[in-house]
Amino acid sequence: MRSHAQHDSSGRRVRRLVLWVVAGAAALGFWWREHPSPCPYGLRVWLVLPRPVITWRRLIDILSPREGERMLEIGAGTGYYALRVAERLGKSGRLDALDIQQSMLSHLARRAHERGLGNVVTSVCDAHTLPFEDDTFDGVYLSTVLGEIIDQDLALAEMYRVLRPGGRLVDGECLGDPLMVFPENLCQRATAAGFSFVRRVGVPLAYFALFRKETRDADEAQGS
Numbered sequence: 001m002r003s004h005a006q007h008d009s010s011g012r013r014v015r016r017l018v019l020w021v022v023a024g025a026a027a028l029g030f031w032w033r034e035h036p037s038p039c040p041y042g043l044r045v046w047l048v049l050p051r052p053v054i055t056w057r058r059l060i061d062i063l064s065p066r067e068g069e070r071m072l073e074i075g076a077g078t079g080y081y082a083l084r085v086a087e088r089l090g091k092s093g094r095l096d097a098l099d100i101q102q103s104m105l106s107h108l109a110r111r112a113h114e115r116g117l118g119n120v121v122t123s124v125c126d127a128h129t130l131p132f133e134d135d136t137f138d139g140v141y142l143s144t145v146l147g148e149i150i151d152q153d154l155a156l157a158e159m160y161r162v163l164r165p166g167g168r169l170v171d172g173e174c175l176g177d178p179l180m181v182f183p184e185n186l187c188q189r190a191t192a193a194g195f196s197f198v199r200r201v202g203v204p205l206a207y208f209a210l211f212r213k214e215t216r217d218a219d220e221a222q223g224s
């Protein structure tokens, strides 16, 4: 039989191990915030874990994709949101799913094919330079991606450019992501890029925020 002393010492060892793991994860998180980079394909298991607040249902709710619309997802990863959005856009709509990593997009394209979704177009590209004409999309969205982008202001300016006047931008952020962008920071950057803030759902540490590119009429009325 194990003595009390043995129990105490193995309890202490477990607590010390847990502390080291937590401290290591926190140090890695801080380092990553200082050196943002794309989430490697090897860590894709994180993208299938349950998401407490920023679920695809909430995204659909706030983005309201409609049949026939053209939408853009930036940093689509393996397609957690893309497949659900594409379903709502229907055959007459189209989802452009972008990512900087081909491995992510090949995974997404495979899943879209398995679901019989023919309206998803994948392209490898960098969010800093979007290969689209001005005023192309009804909606642009991204989730747990903005923090990985080196020049967030440039990327937001590109999103503004490719959205049609009146179009929506939705950004999702969550504390589990070491590169999370906090609500005030996002709001400041998005409004500097020209967007108007509409609303936020969730909680400050896990949320979707909706912005709008004003119509030209509204811009002109403000300027006059």
Ligand SMILES: C[S@@+](CC[C@H](N)C(=O)[O-])C[C@H]1O[C@@H](n2cnc3c(N)ncnc32)[C@H](O)[C@@H]1O
Residues within 6 Å of the ligand: 037, 038, 039, 047, 074, 075, 076, 077, 078, 079, 080, 081, 098, 099, 100, 101, 104, 125, 126, 127, 128, 142, 143, 144, 145, 148, 149, 150
């Ligand atoms: C944490 S994952 C999130 C994937 C997906 N949005 C999701 O929630 O499942 C971030 C994704 O953004 C992509 N990414 C990072 N920087 C990017 C950039 N500059 N341009 C385009 N995609 C980028 C990464 O390759 C990765 O697939």
